[in-house]
Amino acid sequence: MxxxxxxxxxxxxxxxxxxxxxxxxxxxxxxxxxxxxxxxxxxxxxxxxxxxxxxxxxxxxxxxxxIGFLITSILPGGFLAFTRVGFPTDMVLAGQRVQVLTSKGVLQGTIG
Incomplete structure (x- = not known):
């Protein structure tokens, strides 16, 4: 490879x-x-x-x-609440770029 x-x-x-x-x-x-x-x-x-x-x-x-996350709710202003799927540590999450997989495609985001 x-x-x-x-x-x-x-x-x-x-x-x-x-x-x-x-x-x-x-x-x-x-x-x-x-x-x-x-x-x-x-x-x-x-x-x-x-x-x-x-x-x-x-x-x-x-x-x-x-490692992934599951969206639990959509908040005002377009923010997303989520829960972990896997075992990511909180120390590395802030500022991480993420991709949100939707039925209409992939959205780019950042964990705040």
Whole structure:
């Protein structure tokens, strides 16, 4: 994977419970080199490649999701109240840029 591919992968929106963009991207990439690629009903991605039995068996495992927030209410002036989905620490939230995923697209924002 090169820098451009990594940048594309990390730009995909995938908060907890909405990992499909990352899973679909990775599945398409893995189809090129693997014999079997599957996403199960729980959102796990499995990719298998034929191997030389004399060589070690290797397994890679990683999270596909990222920390997210759930909008709990829309306040006057266009401000949003939210709750955490995942475990971000309060110390790093202030001033963080966020993307709000809506049914009509993505909105840019900043945590105040």
């Amino acid at each position: 090169n820098f451009d591919e990594l940048a594309l992968l990390t730009a995909l929106n995938a908060p907890v419970g909405f990992e499909e963009p990352v899973l679909e991207y990775m599945a398409a990439e893995l189809q090129v080199t693997c014999d079997h690629v599957e996403i199960d009903v729980r959102g796990n991605l499995f990719a298998r490649q034929q191997r030389d039995p004399s060589k070690p068996l290797v397994m890679l495992m990683a999270h596909a999701d990222e």
